[in-house]
Amino acid sequence: MTPGTPMTDRTVVVGAALLDGGQLLAARRSAPADLAGRWELPGGKVEPGERPEDALVRELREELGIEAEAVERVPGQWPLRAPYVLQVWTARLRPGSPAPRPLQDHDELRWLTPDRIWEVDWLDQDVPAVREVSPRLTTGPR
Ligand code: CDP
Numbered sequence: 311m312t313p314g315t316p317m318t319d320r321t322v323v324v325g326a327a328l329l330d331g332g333q334l335l336a337a338r339r340s341a342p343a344d345l346a347g348r349w350e351l352p353g354g355k356v357e358p359g360e361r362p363e364d365a366l367v368r369e370l371r372e373e374l375g376i377e378a379e380a381v382e383r384v385p386g387q388w389p390l391r392a393p394y395v396l397q398v399w400t401a402r403l404r405p406g407s408p409a410p411r412p413l414q415d416h417d418e419l420r421w422l423t424p425d426r427i428w429e430v431d432w433l434d435q436d437v438p439a440v441r442e443v444s445p446r447l448t449t450g451p452r
Pocket of ligand 1: 323325326345352353354356390391394396415435436
């Protein structure tokens with residue numbers, strides 16, 4: 311990055327590795343056509359001036375109707391279609407949150423146990439992040 315470039319100029323997409331009871335939530339995209347049917351870590355674009363962790367909470371509320379919180383950043387970032395990069399945080403449901411349901415962008419949700427994590431067709435760009443998160447399913451927040 312050029313020195314002096316504000317951080318808000320980065321076009322970050324945040325993805326949530328939502329963990330609950332040792333399972334990871336996968337969401338199947340319903341749009342756009344080239345991504346429909348593939349599975350992703352739910353999330354979306356960080357808005358200018360927004361903290362990524364806040365974007366994550368907002369996107370999960372909009373897309374899944376849940377109240378969640380970011381737990382920790384998964385090391386690394388992965389290029390998407392320019393100029394976007396994907397950053398991933400683990401996340402958990404706040405006490406009393408509704409259960410996730412597909413409100414927009416998705417047509418199916420699935421909680422995956424560690425042995426089932428590769429049974430869904432993850433978006434190519436999400437695979438490295440899922441690989442990074444999978445060991446935490448046994449040790450992460452429950
Ligand atoms: O909801 P919003 O419009 O902010 O973002 P989105 O359409 O959900 O995601 C923005 C871009 O990031 C899309 O091109 C998605 O395909 C991509 N994305 C991804 O590759 N992996 C994710 N886990 C989430 C989004």
